[in-house]
Structure formats: C-alpha cells, structure tokens
Amino acid sequence: MKTTIQAAYRQIFERDIAPYIVQDEFTGLESKLSNGEINIKEFIEGLGGSKLYMREFYAPYPNTKVIELGTKHFLGRAPLDQAEIRKYNQLLATQGLKAFIRAMVNSPEYTECFGEDTVPYRRFPTLPAANFPNTERLYNQLTKQNKDLVVPSFEPVSTP
16 A cells, blocks of 8 residues: 555655655545545545645646646646647636546546556557657656646747
C-alpha cells in the first residue's frame, strides 16, 4: 500500500512527497485508502483536489498549461488537440479545478486505461502514438523550471 501511495504522489505531484511537506493534508486520504474505504481512483481524485495540487499546478499557470498538466497527471498523456483543450477550458472556467479533475478521472478513457485500482502512468513512452511528440516533450520538461506551453493555443507570430 505504501508503494502505491508513493507512486500516486510521484504521478500527480511529479516528485516524491515527504511527510513534513504536506503535514496532515493527506493523512485522512491515505487512511481511507489503506482501510479499503476508497479505491485508488478516488484517492487520485482527492490528491488532485488538494490545496497542494491547487497551489503547485493551478494557481501559477494559465488554463492551457493547467490542462496540459492535468492530462499529464491524470490521463498519462498530453492533450490530444485543440478541441480537447477547449472542452476542458470551458469546464475549468465555469466549474473550477475540482470539476476538471473529476471529469478526467471519471472519463471513459481513464476507466478503460486505469480502472478503479491502478495509479495513472505515462501511457505513451514509445512510438507509435498519435500525440507521442507532445507527450514526450511534456514528460521531459520539469514543471518547476519551465512554464512553456507544449500545445500552444495559437501559432506564434513574428513581427517583421
């Protein structure tokens, strides 16, 4: 169980989480998971709705970057296309971060790939995959050091 919880922290927060950093924020979630009161999917959703996730991956970024990070953390891939970004952007703008995460975790894609008892993971580590280049770039950058968008909303325009 401890290994599963550590894997969930690494996937959702992109690093190991030391207990002194989060203090008691996740104690209740970990306890419920260990006692079988919730499954891994509900644990993942709880991590995504946490103050720590909001502070680290929502507050500092524009919605397009939040969507990129969300699909990376919860679906194990980069956003598929602009239509997906627009769909999630609408959800983020109208209902907030928790609704956005709930939509991903309760999506048919999540259910098909991870089910109720698997921690999400990087799904396209090798070719072929339609969005392999974007997923590869997203996984190779360190969130804390890079605010660049991997799937930009618009093509950059250069002035003459």
